[in-house]
Amino acid sequence: MRIAVIGTGSAGRQLAEGFRRIGHDVVVGTRDPAATQQREEWSGSDLSLAALADVGRGADLVVNVTNGEGSLEALAHVELDGKVLLDVANPLDFSAGFPPTLSVKDTDSLAEQIQRAHPEARVVKALNTVTASVMVDPRSLPEETTIFVAGDDAGARETVRSLLGELGWVDIVEFPSLDAARGLEMWLPLWVRLMGALGTAEFNLRLVR
């Protein structure tokens, strides 16, 4: 399928490359494609870049990999109506340093904010609970681990679930309601502290039941 990745940071590039590796047609959305192409980390890349206003055109799936605090602003420029929007971003607030706090939590979530801003989009929260290299290659960890999918739209959840399967995810726990994104995003305060304690971001939880 055609996947539009919104976000040109390291995570955006890793996801775009990961989706392309499994055979998808990927385009990366950025405010200014010419400027992004000049950046050192993009100059050697042959990933397609497009302006935010154009990147949604023809896309079956749009993936939000922007910085959580800039997500609403960036997505405002993207055509999302009727599309599946996979939100992998986290509303991390680093304004007081490390560890970050969450700019939205508990009674709301970034995913729900995006859904309210784009009522015709089919928002699914997934993959935000792991670092980008694990998102696209779960088999890089020494054991099978667990990933979560939350969304109101069953068809959209199925689209994401199928994509996760292609990436190598097997143990997928599904929540049939987007407000479960509150739980997925509130895992981050523990995740960031584990990253500090373990000295690596390459970890994940395996749900034992």
Add this chain to the structure above:
Amino acid sequence: MRIAVIGTGSAGRQLAEGFRRIGHDVVVGTRDPAATQQREEWSGSDLSLAALADVGRGADLVVNVTNGEGSLEALAHVELDGKVLLDVANPLDFSAGFPPTLSVKDTDSLAEQIQRAHPEARVVKALNTVTASVMVDPRSLPEETTIFVAGDDAGARETVRSLLGELGWVDIVEFPSLDAARGLEMWLPLWVRLMGALGTAEFNLRLVR
């Protein structure tokens, strides 16, 4: 050692019985021991009960298993100075139904509130990330899982770590700072939703790295 368990709910009883099973001298603190003894679930129990004002006397370790919203009030009656306080409670707010929200989070935690209220106590957060039956019997799950310990006082963390080992915990991740309790408590919004999705509270995460 002598362990004072504060809280007479199901979790308090399970913990008290679990600590006794591994050979500790356990007393359970309650507002009114005679009234608690009359309650159906305590009438057949031979666990020792004591008033909150007396229960801390001679205890090496005090364990807070009260309802998170009542913890500060209950602990106000307990002698905690110089003692290790193991806080397993969660600040769950059910006033708007299920799933609960957190009454303190992100920039503070219940464990830190308790520490501020009892500056001479040596507060350690642990075990709050699993249900009571798993706390005292981690081997009841089909695979080894992970438990967390957070606290400012190294000796107090070691006391708790040793107790966890006696209960059967092997994979113990330690945070040398009590504010990591924010992360441990913020796992709960995902935990309660997983309980709903899985249809059981008997689960835990195994940290794969």
